[in-house]
Amino acid sequence: MKQAIVCLTFGTLLFFACHSDAVRQTENGIIVPITSGETKAVKLEVITDDVIRVMASPTGIFEESVNLIKDTHQLPVPAFEITRNGDTITLGTATLQARLLQRTGEVWFTDKAGNLILREQNGGGKEFTPVRVEGTNGYSFRQVFENDEEEGLYGLGQHQSDEFNYKGKNEELFQYNTKVSVPFIVSTKGYGILWHNYSLSRFGDKRPYAELGDVFKLYDKEGQAGALTATYYKDRTSSVQPLIRKEDKINYEDLVTIKNFPEKFPSNEAYATWEGEIEPTESGVHHFKLHYAGYTKVFIDGKEVVAERWRTAWNPNDYKTKVRLEKGKRYPIRVEWLPDGGVSYLGLKVLSPLPEAEQNRLAFWSEMGDQIDYYFINGKNMDEVISGYRSVTGKSQVMPKWAMGYWLSRERYKTQDELLTALNEYRKRQVPLDVIVQDWSYWPVDAWGSHEFDKERFPDPAGMIREIHEKDARFMISVWPKFYMTTEHYKELDQLGAMYQQAIKDSIRDWIYPGYIGSFYDAYNPEARKLFWNQMNEHLYSLGVDAWWMDASEPNVQDNTDMNYRKKLCGPTYLGPSTKYFNAYALMNAEAIYDGQRGVNPDNRVFLLTRSGFAGQQRYSTATWSGDIGTRWEDMKAQISAGLNFAMSGVPYWTMDIGGFCVEKRYEHAEEGSEDLNEWRELNTRWYQFGAFCPLFRSHGQYPCREIYNIAPEGTPTYKSMKYYTELRYRLMPYIYSLAGMTYFNDYTIMRALVMDYAEDKKTYTIDDQFMFGPAFMACPVHQYKKRDREVYFPAGVWYDYYTGKSMTGGTSRTIAAPYEQMPLFVRGGSIIPAGKLIQSTAEEQKDLTVYVYTGADASFSLYEDNGVTYAYEKGEYSTIPFSYEESGKELTIGTRSGSFPEMAMERNIKVIFVTPEYPAGKEVSAVYKGEQLTISLP
Template sequence: MQTFVKVADGVILQTTKGQMKVQVCNTRIIRVVYTLNDDFSSKESLMVVQRDFAPVLWNLEETDQFIEIATEELHLKINKETCAFTYFDRQGKLLMKEPDGGGKHLIPTEVSKTVFAQDTVIKSETSADGVKVRAEDAGTVLDRIAYHWKLEFEWDKNEALYGLGSYEEGIFNYRNHHQYLYQQNMRVVVPCLVSTKGYGLLFDSYSFMTFHDDVYGSYIWSDVNDELDYYFIYGPEFDGIVSGYRYLTGQVPMFPRWAFGYIQSKERYTNQAELISIVQEYRERKIPLDVIVLDWMSWEGNYWGQKSLDPERFPDPEQMMEELHRLNARLMVSIWPNMQNDGPDLLEMKEKGFLLGNQSTYDAFNEEARKLYWKQAHEGLFSKGIDAWWCDCTEPFENDWRGEVKPEPEQRIWLNVGEAKKYIDPQYINAYSLLHSQGIYDGQRATTESKRVVNLTRSGYAGQQRYATITWSGDITAKWDTLKKQIADGLNFCVTGIPYWTLDIGGFFVSKREHAWFWDGDFDAGCEDLGYRELYLRWFQYGTFLPIFRSHGTDTPREVWRFGERGTVFYDTLVKFDYLRYRLIPYIYSLAWQVSSRAYTIMRALPFDFRHDEKTYDIGDQYMFGPAFLVNPVTEPMYYQSGSRRLEGVEKVREVYLPAGTSWYDFWTGEQYQGGQTIKASAGLETMPLYVKAGSIVPMGPKIQYTSEKEDPIELRIYPGADARFELYFDEGDNYNYEKGQYQLITISWDDRKRKLHFSKPTGKGYTGMPEERTFRVLIVAQNHGIGIEETPRVDKVVVYKGQTLTCDF
């Protein structure tokens, strides 16, 4: 360091190799920018929306060796000789340390752009992942000089690291691992890292990146940037880190209530009559359902990616939507960013010059192109009454889904990153989904306030949560190993601050095909195979406790009755867990309000709530679902192998670690256990090990067929052993009036020592259709009392709540 200057919001350091700015964003967040240029970049961030920070008190001190910056919560010590940064909490406890030698590097790199001439050859192919259009033999020219950056760390030996997004390897704790951060089917990048030491790191970069904690060192590397730009976020609890992330990148809008019900999908329903008949079948069988999904190729003829329905197969879209809505179901429709064969949408995009170099994929980085894309989606689909979007293939330039053998990891980087760089500025190849999602969200919000945006998308990026997206994990295979890996993948995605993640229940590819490495399922007979029925059932049990509950895939049907008939264990158990999901809608929808209003996370890796229990750091197949439920999916076969071959001698249990610091109730029996121990939990086919933390309040609704059917009465289960508090939320269910305060929020608290239950006077302005009173059937859970999914016939007290403060003794 040569000199430093104090400015209003931080310090600017002049060094022998460039300059750095340390910006105090608030008492818990510090931004660090390092550049070799004369000026810091003035570009707007695509991920960070909060750059206008309120003034905060902080102190600057200088010693012979260090510059020290201190806020009320954080203390940053900068080595004057090497510019190595070390972060401490206010008690002086070490949080994060760079190597003493410095650890921040900028390396100049040439950035080329592709030149597409008039005679550039455009080739297309149809794959399992849709039509892919590629420009062949295009030339390149030097565009500018940018920088690779590298940031090194010295992590504590007992420190665990999570985040980075959702990938396919099933890594949970990233210590002693590496990861390649590029977008692909089954790979979703979120450049955010969260530590059990109590901090998070958010990297404002959109290029290909790598993470290493291995023989090559401990560092993050990024490919193409103007400068190194990152945020240090102090929690210390994970909820606090997520809150800081959302403060920077945007809050999460509410989904409609129906989005938390069961979503039935498959590849694919083909016409209007079939969609309606499937919903009718669910209603006739009294199996709960809220959403039916229309997958790809709903367009006319070969107009790939056209955002309107084929008039032969969907002769009256408005009437179809009226009938689906009469059945209290919603429709989600698949739309794609790429188009082919000169359909009307493609021709309009081409005429406006809004296509990328393959003359197929629209330019989501262009605001006017996003507006045109929305206009097409609105005119062809939304105006007909459809309810939700499925934005498929939002990492549109994959290049390795071919061949019998899966390419090596480094080959996949070269193939996929190289293909993306051909059409998108290398600095921004990971951000396509972020901008695409913005176009859908902005377009629908500008069109109507009466229908909340729901966008299921296969890719994601930091900040995308503000555009009402659900990310799913891509086209995974039906294997037991995949099921287990997906649990860790989902937890790492949600810990980054993006709360809504889901998957294809049952795996997308169920069978195995030659010459396609990705089509590698273990069950050629599909749902006729008892081995697949067992796997599907376990996946469905797990899916019941995901933020979004959705079945989808190819090769075999996915409707509940395809797995047996009433009276058989597979059918009955699927229906049982579907009903459980619907009984928990009051709990789940209230948590969704917490997500939107308090930066909460529903799907919670165990260190969210048990950071001081180091035994939780490497448990990637258990998690908390909200504050109450400890979810423990079964991830190994116990009854059948593939081919309906019966397994013999397999114990019907799974090991469950009960985190320390609390006691736990078995949801199915009411039996109580002390935390801090591993138990063998009963895991027969009809159940999944499920525990509830002592000091929980769980509101359960009546048995219903769809989420808006009825809310009353609420069965209120109190799990004693500690004080408890729960905020129960209600609103109209599907508009944006909640943003104007039109809701009802009731705080329910339990005093364990006094055995008193308290209902607060509600907050919020109320809403249209709000009942004048609510009935609560209260249970103090004990062994064989207030257990399982069925409504409890004899409760401990019935409380009629009329909007006034109320206290009950037990």
């Protein structure tokens, strides 16, 4: 039984004695009734010295709902103090104070000295609206905080509108293919808010985007009021008379609304425009959201506010832009659209202006819950805030070492022979590789969910996996939470009452010819999770599968359904209405596999890759990839900001389909020497350069095949660059795997926005296409076709060009050369980088080290090592070797090794290379390290 140590002042004791019905002390905090407004009670709980949970109830009763992000009750409660001064009650820890105004329920947070960190909006900033869904009562609610104009806000998961700093922006938080919502925001002021709710939520503006005709007065091409002019061409040559009609909205966003298109539209040869004028009824910044598939442009007042964007027909994307417009003024508008398939989607919606101060406020709204519930997390910097987040949601695991290598994947290897041939080619060409992936449809065509290999195409899966292992590689396989109703696994889960039934009732057929009926299992059901794993264990894990690719884990029962029908398709859940638990499915699905595998084989590290995610997934050894993104330069660029925000959402392992998943048709059969093939190769080259410096390094996508030799022949600049960066990744494995250790032991974040390390430099608040990879490297991807230079911002300090060793002083921007085969890459002065020999997989040992010391500031780094594959590190079987460099004495100290594990190298040769402004090629010193302290001076 844990004990809370609570210090109460004399005045507090007297207060409780005289007002025992007013304020109640709990084991880890207080419950305070509120005397006015919609809020009837506020509950404050101390989680750690730097984390306080705030709950606000519209009834005065706090529901003890299941906590899916993590039950923090097992954490020891630190000492805290409760005091009162008039109407203000203060709950204080060793580092943090939460103050509560009893009259309004308003809460604000200060440091121990009373300096304000964050305050709820004047009056409390709380709103409640009763809702009832499927017989369950609850509330929609919103919490608003006061505005700090100087801060930057980051996190919220991974989204595709290429937004970075969320200050003043809006984001709808739900799960969908390419969209992963984590309701956590971190501020440059040194705090974070973890919004504890699982339903559809919104950050910023609580309103849903509205139709154009609901916000603007619309005029057609002739100036007639009421609608825009929509023109539909069935033939892009315009040889066929177009259909023209008036439309007061552009909303063809889902399977229901596309029925409003003209008959037999769209088609592959179609073309459409919407033209006219819009007249705002309010002045200010209007926020537009484009939902698009195919090729789309948007012009307002003659300006291209959305440059051409593309997505494949079945998988639309969202993109946001904002335009300042004046009330009563008419602005020309034109939307141009080229569908790229027989069924395609388009929508343009808008939010009318909010007052600037209100737009800039930090605010969360959720569709359904029992009460407002959030965790305030304090820290001196973003790393400390993220550490607090993991105190609440769980530690990040040390990923298996092989997961830090290169993964080869395509959609899909159709046969056992295809897969083994690809692996053999990599080994023959000596291109490093650690993981090969089998994507979907390895099962018999009518047996999705059977977890069985099609015997004709995969005659010996156990033998195939054994051969993969013999060649020092690992095998990952795609498993969906989807089951055809004819499979035994469906029937077993259905007998538990654990299959979502709406898709069955509606006889929804998937896209596999001729179409099969199935549904998804209810991952919120604990018995269903156990059964799901048991089925996987019997049919797949028993064959030797190493890692799991959990696809469509949003869950995506059917593409492009409207939101209300999506909720019907994935509910009701075991816990209650899907409306209430909409966003946490991937977390529960990850728990099924993590707990299941560790229950069967507690020694081997689990590895999961999931297309969706939620707060806390890191504790299940789970990484997320950015879904079925497009093969466009703008998609590559968007992955940088998406990955950085996902990392700042507290989940350290993220990856993407290098090269993009959904392929423009022009690339599918591009001929040698054509501009399309040249662009395809350059796109992949630049994407590989970027991908080598992400937490996980993985290529994947539809045809053309993604093997290095299928993208370009050996000897070409494309091939050479891809091989170089793959080899560089493996040479840096001692550094990279140490970063993986830091995610567990230090709550570290590997992929780091510049603002994480340079929060005092406000220029970094908006830099979304450069990032730190660990403490040493600054990666600067090139994300434009034929671009051979780019602007790079260098924060204060000394920086070294990785390729030449040349140094420069920071605090300024420079135009840096970016030849085809190289991404601008820099090392921060005051860095230590341990590297090893070139290896073909992490199964090879890198005993001897080359340690690069980039001078210019004091530096430190800890080399982390363990056996790379088991959980022995949890029992203390690992070692660390501290490296420290003192600039004043120009000395590197290799400290005494701490810890041990059976496979540890007892003695190793170390080559130290000091890189200085005077010696850009480096000065070299060699030593033998036997675990005892060594000091090496710059010669």
